[in-house]
Amino acid sequence: MxxxxxxxxxxxxxxxxxxxxxxxxxxxxxxxxxxxxxxxxxxxxxxxxxxxxxxxxxxxxxxxxxxxANKRYLVVAKLGKRTNTSDAYGVVVKECPINFNQKNLYDALESFKGNILQVPSIFSALKYKGSPLYKYAHKGIFIERKSRLITIHELRLIRWNYDELELEINCSKGTYIRTLVDDLGEKLGCSAYVIALRRLQVANxxxxxxxxxxxxxxxxxxxxxxxxxxxxxxxxxxxxxxSQLSHLPMINLPSFTVTKFKQGQLIFFDELLPKGFIRITEGKLYKFIGIAKVTNDNYIVLHRLLNND
Incomplete structure (x- = not known):
C-alpha cells in the first residue's frame, strides 16, 4: 500500500x-x-x-x-547514592549513610517549595551553542550553567521506605526533576537519584x-x-x-471585532483583563482563532493566528 x-x-x-x-x-x-x-x-x-x-x-x-505551562510528576528516588546523571542510567559517584528522620525529611521538602534557584544538570537536553548539554557531557566537556528561577507549587510525600522515596511534584516550566531529587538528597545528607519518573499532567x-x-x-x-x-x-x-491551551484565560470577541483584530488593529478593553497571553475565540460558537497578549494598558495585541485555510 x-x-x-x-x-x-x-x-x-x-x-x-x-x-x-x-x-x-x-x-x-x-x-x-x-x-x-x-x-x-x-x-x-x-x-x-x-x-x-x-x-x-x-x-x-x-x-x-x-x-x-505547569507540569505534574510522580517520581521515585533511591537514597544513599549519587550518580553523575542523577538517575539510574548514570554511574555511582558517591555513597552515603541514610541518617535523617521524618522531621528532617518534611523540613527538607518544605525548603524546596515556592520560588527556588536550580542549576540544570550537565546531562540535560538544555542547549548550548546549538547542541544539548548531554552531548558535551558524554565527551567529557564541562559547560558552566547558570542557575534558573523555577517554582515548586507542590511537593508531596507519597511514601518513604528507608532507601526509597516517592514524591508527587507540581512545578513550573524549566524544572528538572532529576536535579531536584539530587539537590534533595544532598539536603538530606544521604544523596539520591531518580529510578522512576512519570509525567502525570501538562497544563490542564x-x-x-x-x-x-x-x-x-x-x-x-x-x-x-x-x-x-x-x-x-x-x-x-x-x-x-x-485543548492544549485551556490553562490560558479566554476572551470571546464578536465577529466584527475579530475582523479588525485580524487586520492588525489594536483592540482596547474597558474591563480589566489578565496580563499576558490569552486565548481568543469568536462569536456564539466560541470558535478558537488564536493567541493574543494583553498589554499593561489593556490593549489586546495579536500574537499567533490560526490558519483555517
Whole structure:
C-alpha cells in the first residue's frame, strides 16, 4: 500500500513508554498518522514515562504555550547514592549513610517549595551553542550553567521506605526533576537519584486522554490490513488545538471585532483583563482563532493566528 504524507491538525496525548527518547516517540507517532508536520512539547528523558503532547499541523504553532505551562510528576528516588546523571542510567559517584528522620525529611521538602534557584544538570537536553548539554557531557566537556528561577507549587510525600522515596511534584516550566531529587538528597545528607519518573499532567490536559504507542501500533495494523480511512482509527484520537491551551484565560470577541483584530488593529478593553497571553475565540460558537497578549494598558495585541485555510 502506497502511503502519502498528509496534512492533519490536532493534539495527541501520548503516554510515552520507558526506554525511548521523546524524538523517537515523535517519529513513530508521525509515521503512524502519516503526518507531514508534527512536534512534541516538553522533552521526557528515556527513563521517564507519561504525558508527551504531540502537536500536528497548525497545532505546532501553539506548542510553546503548552511547553511553558505547569507540569505534574510522580517520581521515585533511591537514597544513599549519587550518580553523575542523577538517575539510574548514570554511574555511582558517591555513597552515603541514610541518617535523617521524618522531621528532617518534611523540613527538607518544605525548603524546596515556592520560588527556588536550580542549576540544570550537565546531562540535560538544555542547549548550548546549538547542541544539548548531554552531548558535551558524554565527551567529557564541562559547560558552566547558570542557575534558573523555577517554582515548586507542590511537593508531596507519597511514601518513604528507608532507601526509597516517592514524591508527587507540581512545578513550573524549566524544572528538572532529576536535579531536584539530587539537590534533595544532598539536603538530606544521604544523596539520591531518580529510578522512576512519570509525567502525570501538562497544563490542564486530561490524564485519561492519553494513548500508548502499543495501542497506536494495533490501530495502524488494522488500517494496513483493511485499507479503511485513518479517520476511523487514529484521527479520532486527536484533540482540538485549543485543548492544549485551556490553562490560558479566554476572551470571546464578536465577529466584527475579530475582523479588525485580524487586520492588525489594536483592540482596547474597558474591563480589566489578565496580563499576558490569552486565548481568543469568536462569536456564539466560541470558535478558537488564536493567541493574543494583553498589554499593561489593556490593549489586546495579536500574537499567533490560526490558519483555517
Amino acid at each position: 502506497s502511503l502519502s504524507y498528509r496534512k492533519i491538525t490536532g493534539v495527541l496525548l501520548l503516554d510515552k513508554p520507558k526506554g525511548i527518547s521523546s524524538n523517537y516517540a515523535l517519529q513513530e507517532v508521525k509515521r503512524i498518522f502519516i503526518a507531514n508536520k508534527a512536534g512534541y512539547t516538553g522533552t521526557l528523558d528515556p527513563l521517564a514515562t507519561g504525558m508527551l503532547p504531540i502537536c500536528f499541523g497548525e497545532a505546532t504553532k501553539f506548542a510553546q504555550y503548552l511547553t511553558n 490536559c486530561c490524564y485519561n486522554k492519553m494513548i500508548t504507542l502499543d495501542q497506536l501500533y494495533r490501530l495502524f495494523s488494522v488500517f494496513i490490513k483493511t485499507g479503511i480511512s485513518l479517520k476511523n482509527f487514529v484521527d479520532q484520537l486527536l484533540l482540538p488545538i485549543d
